[in-house]
Amino acid sequence: MLENPGWLFVGATLLPLVSFLLLLIGGRHWGRAAGWIATAAIGAAFVLSLIGATLYLPYSGWFAHHHHGHHHSAGHEKHEQHAGPAQKAGHEHDHEHVTLAQREPGVPPWQGGLIWAKVSTGEPGQATGLRLGFYVDGLTVAMFVMITLVATLIHIFSTGYMAEELQDEVHDHQAHVVRAGRYPRFFTYMSLFCFSMLNLVLADNLFQIFISWELVGICSYLLIGYYYERRSASNAANKAFITNRVGDAGFIIGAAILWTYCGTLTLPDTVREQRNAKGEVVRVVEPGLFSRLRMPATDSHGTPLPAQLDEYIGNFARVEPISERSSGDAATRYRFSSSGPYVLLFTADHFHGEDLVLDDGISASTSPSATGLSVMPYWALVLAGIGVFLGCVGKSAQFPLHVWLPDAMEGPTPVSALIHAATMVAAGVYLVGRAFPMFTSEVLLVIAYVGAITLFVAATIALVQTDIKKVLAYSTVSQLGFMMLALGVGGWIAGLFHLLTHAFFKALLFLGSGSVIHGCHHEQDMMKMGGLYDKMKITALTMLVGVLAIAGAPLFSGWYSKDAIMVSALSFVVHYPQHMLLFLLPLITVAMTAFYMFRLWYLTFTGEPRDEHVYEHAHESPAVMTVPLIVLAFFSVTVAWGWPPWDAHASALEHYLDHEMPIYLHPDPDNRQVDKFLAPVRKYAEQPEAFPNVQLPEPHALAGLLALLSAGIGFLLATTVYYWGYLDPEGTRQQFASVYDFLWEKWHFDELYRWIAVRPALVLARVCRWFDLNVIDGLVDGSARATVRVSQWDGKFDLGIIDGLVNLTADVIYAVGAWLRNVQTGFLRNYVLFLALAAVGIFALVSYILALVG
């Protein structure tokens, strides 16, 4: 077992499963002990992960190199040692700079697994199957430590928070029922969730990820509906589950496309020990998805590929068929073309570099094969990427599937903290990061834009929410958008870095809100709080730490990761100025984030108590709840620290992730496998001095300064309004009544979906019913009545449709006119504002068009 410390992580994954099974069998009789069993299991998993992590650090070579500090200086030698996950296992025998030089040769990578369902394609030597495997790299390790640590703390917190469920009779004031306590059930679900989540992170193939994906989904469903007597809770659980189905359909389609064309769902290369004909044990490297999709730098014999293929190396090898050759040969022949409709897949064990540049093209089949090269259509690859990303959109509550997450706050607060803030909703971001090499540039743009829209929309909604948990929920959606955006613009490190820091401070914020809600006897409306600082100092102070972290105050963990995201976005925008929005939206949103978080804190803890009843009965929570808060607050500050702490780009965690970045993102001069779409972006982010044409300050300084300025404005505005009380929020609300209503109604997404999804389904059902009643029965009743009906319907058609169309035209024109009438307010001062806004708008539009053209 110690030969392959990856088993430690398998053990850590299985511990919660054991706890789940135990609790499932006898949990209902154990009362308080059930909580301790679950807590002990996840705590032990944390210890195992920690041991694994300490073993991993020397293995990854992080110790040897992290003292280089800035990645500018470390950049060059770094990439030689650190290959992307795709390369770790494979090609040990050939070239050095792709394999792990310091991961000593002969030491097997931390992976393992077995094929549990064989699917034979009938070709010799082809054994594709569904794998159950584990794969441990730096990202896995970091995720494990984060998940188990946060989960342990939340379990401890829950033993206090859920204590009232221990009673035989619990009064549910919202559902007006008296029911038995359900303490053990809560921990049963929590254990199942921990197992599923860890398994998701551990899995080495898309199918296993999908299984865990569904398992965490069902846990989320069960826990959102924990108070299922409340109609709102059961509705929210259904909504979460159904909305996620939409995304999962995309996931399945994407996975199916990859399976069809690539013949595998395993992400990294895997090593198998096999007996050859002579009976010797040999190690066979089976290429995973990444190695199949992205062109390697060398052929299977270790010879570097010819220089004329430089454009394709590390990218998707796009080819076009040579039509005139296709008649006689069995297989079509292809030649390289940067806009070819096919992508060459490197499924073969053996191919020669010089074969690829033959004048008469490359021979490749259109179905996956173990013995030769094959091709897949480029559009299918794009579709697969978008499909897999759609799964992530659902799970990570991205626009347009973000509607379920705020409703999911119906679950108990520890669930919101663990599942709907720190871990499960981050799974989408994790998967995008994990599957990063399979995304084409088109998909990356989609990811970036979805992230940008999400972070903006969610932040605007959070501005007006009054339920303390809803504010946090929308802030979670918004922060996940930040991560998606970062990944989409090539900030692989930035996105996952923010995932890790966000997990800590958002869990802290949720637990803090849980402590407030607990102390205020399940009052969640901030408008009824105020002045609670005197009553619950620990909660208030730890929450302030969380607020500062999420707002991006210097020296708090959020500052480092948000800075990294802004740098990535800025670097991207500098190279692709037509996507200017990808930098402007997050910049504005940083200010909004600071505003709504400080609004939350001021409304809850400062000022005069707005509801005497709530204030009178408020009390600080017991130590079992405040200690996890303090621990989380500690990590929310320090988790991203490096040396020196005041350097935003010296974060140790960031440099740790730097070592785990896919090789396609390393813009070093002797790395041939760089992604051509993102390489200049990454290079600019890390070595701006190499771009003398760009007349901008250094991106780290500029992005950091702008983000800090933006956050400062948000903080000042919140302080002016809610602390000093200079501006009256009520007056502002009346001033912008329509905007306020729009935000209060969450951009009317719920209504929209009601109209485009729920209503049509109901209408369809009614149509079917009508069909049954009238057509089927009507046929039996005879044609005479049918004729009457037809003529009746015809009359209705005349009246309804024909007349209706004529009237509709008039009505639409009238409505447009009536609406436009509002623009002419007659107020001079409004006209001035319109003028100024128009100037800004025209300028933005013109510069956008110029950027698009130039």
Next chain:
Amino acid sequence: MSVGDILFWIVGLMTALCAVMVVVTQHIVRCAIWLLFTLAGTAGLFFLLGLDFLGATQLFVYVGGTLVLVIFGVMLTATGPFLQLRAGAGEWAIAIIVGLLLYGLIALSWLFADWSKLPESALPDDPRQMYHTEQLGRALLGDTSVQPASELAGVPGSLGAADKASGKLQEPPKRQASAFLLPFEIVSVHLLVVLIGAAYLARAKRKRVVVAPRESL
């Protein structure tokens, strides 16, 4: 930092601050006073730039003329409630946001502008070397020996522009008659029209229909 730079920062920041105070102050008479300081500060900036005639004009016309006019306006209409008309909090918020956006736009366009496309400036470092009233007047009349050619000049044609092929300067014509004379005339006529119009508008009318009788208030 030279004395001139320090003076610039003092005068410039004062001017900017006074301009902001004009916006922030609620009382209309105080507003007028802040405006006075702003306009005087602008004149100071002109002097610092070495544009004496412009500065003097600013003082004469603006501070001496326009502002007095404005203050007359204030006094004529300053009755009770109109001294302090307040805008709502929301209006403040939106105006500040739009203002910040506008300022950001201007600052951005300044940041991203490629100044190197402008011709290399051959101006003296010492502001005292700047053109004074005499040259200004001659330039206004179209004396090209004063005004070097540029594409933006009010002088028609490619006066003195470099021959792109040879790189040599073309022989500039000795005198060009029009120059800024036409705009100057247009402005003069405009001013005349405006003065007549203002007098017409502001004249005491014999009201035939009393819209809102003064006595009723």
Next chain:
Amino acid sequence: MNNVGLTQYLLIGAVLFVSGVVCMAIKRNAIGVLMGVELVLNGATVNFAAFARFHDAFRVEGQIFALFTIVLAAAEAAIALAIVLNFYNNYLTVDVDSAEELRG
């Protein structure tokens, strides 16, 4: 900000300009709006003057346009005040929000 040059003057000009726009947008007193217009014009004048000083190409144009602006501003002030006084005569108020007869 080591050496005072074109950009510093442009910044001051921009402050004047934006102050003017905001002033126009929030003053309910018609005279206050007029002051905003003066500020805007002043901002533009500062820009002209700065270009006149710091770029050869605008050496004369900058000054002359600045002069034109000052003159036009004076004319504008005269006519606007006349309008305000007329408005005051007719409505007995200088609140621009009461001038809303053009509302759609």
